[in-house]
Amino acid sequence: MGFDTDAIHAGEKPDLTGHPSGDVVVPIHLSSTFARRDVDSPTGGFEYSRSGNPTRFALEQKLAAIENARYGLAFSSGLAAETTICLSLLKDGDHVVAFDDLYGGTRRLFTKVFQERFGIEFSFVDARDPENVKEEIRNNTRLVWLESPTNPLVRLCDIEEIAGIAHDASAMVVVDNTFASPYFQQPIRFGADVVVHSTTKYINGHSDSVGGAVVTSDDILYRKLRFHQNAAGAILSPFDSFLVARGIKTLALRMERHEKNAFAIAQFLSGHEKVAAVHYPGLASHPQYALAQRQMTGFSGMLSFELKGRKTHVKKFLRNLHLFALAESLGGVESLIEHPATMTHASVPHAERKKVGVNDSLVRVSVGIENAEDLIADLDQAFGAL
Secondary structure, eight states: OOHHHHHHHTTOOOOOSSSOOOOSSOOOOOOSBOOOSSSSSOSSSOSBTTTOOHHHHHHHHHHHHHTTOSEEEEESSHHHHHHHHHHHHOOTTOEEEEESSOOHHHHHIIIIIIITTTOOEEEEEOTTSHHHHHHHOOTTEEEEEEESSOTTTOOOOOHHHHHHHHHHTTOEEEEEOTTTHHHHOOGGGGTOSEEEEETTTTTTOSSOOOOEEEEEOOHHHHHHHHHHHHHHTOBOOHHHHHHHHHHHTTHHHHHHHHHHHHHHHHHHHHTOTTEEEEEOTTSTTSTTHHHHHHHOSSOOSEEEEEESSOHHHHHHHHHTOSSSEEOSOOOSSSOEEEOTTTTTTTTSOHHHHHHHTOOTTEEEEEOOSSOHHHHHHHHHHHHHTO
16 A cells, blocks of 8 residues: 555554444553453453553554564664664674764764673764775674664665675664655665664654654564563553654655755755755755665755854854754754754764764754745844854
8 A cells, every 4th residue: 555545544443343442543552461361372462561562563563564564663762772673683792884974872872882881893984885884894794784864964875785785794784764754765675674763753753752663574583673672671652652653644744845845945055155065865966866866755854054154153043043943853843953063963072073074064954844935034034143
């Protein structure tokens, strides 16, 4: 079925058997435990809400459907999802090749937790060139970890080519698909073994739930992930599962508006005298525009740009905005703006940020679904205050 249909109906078929209520929307099952008739097996398939909950299960079916995969798992946060992947697939002495342009929290998790405390090695490379990934693969490489588009420089990598390189070396490929959302990109179609999301962002879309998701079509991998999720307890609550499932139902409509507004703003910024550079894959000037057209069905609502002048100019510009909330996170219906060097990527050492290209003049924008003319007018007046 089509994406829009799956987003609404997957996991939520009304129960009209036995003594049904006929709920069109899956109820919020708040029960922590579930009674059974027989000692040997749970009557309805559920025994304890950490191990499985009907509301969360419905969401997990929906997550799998919209990523064109077989299995989905819902977590308490995006980082909880990433932690579970690492716990499931890595051990002391293993090696991971990762895109150097990553969300700051992901990089902190890798370097400060899994590298320093668990002896897992990480190599960060510019994955825009697949040869850079190939050169870093070793005999002990177990994972290749990608973001596409990346946070915050909105860079892309060729998922299909890199998946081929990784699989030739018996390594798995994880793709963080948060910036694109499943509506505009489905990495499993290009050979990714695992897709991870912060559902806090586009998938929920309303800035009122923190959560994460892992999606795969591999039976063995799914069982490993589910075991470690249950063992560690990194599960999404029933209420948050309800919120995320509700958000998914409008994902297609929201993403179309996010993209339309982002494109208009990217064009406005590209012609502005106070802007040094704009990073948005929907612009023909983006170095990977052709790859974006081939790999994605749309360009999403995330962009970043570099402001001319000193860091003080950036701070003044951000303080003078009215419609754009100065806040971390992204993917909500409201427009957000932030300064990566001092906010989302502050945990990345300055030298590493500079090496990747996250400089003090960089501004990241999550374009919402408001009226585009109003958003552009707000940016214009903030530029005028400089």
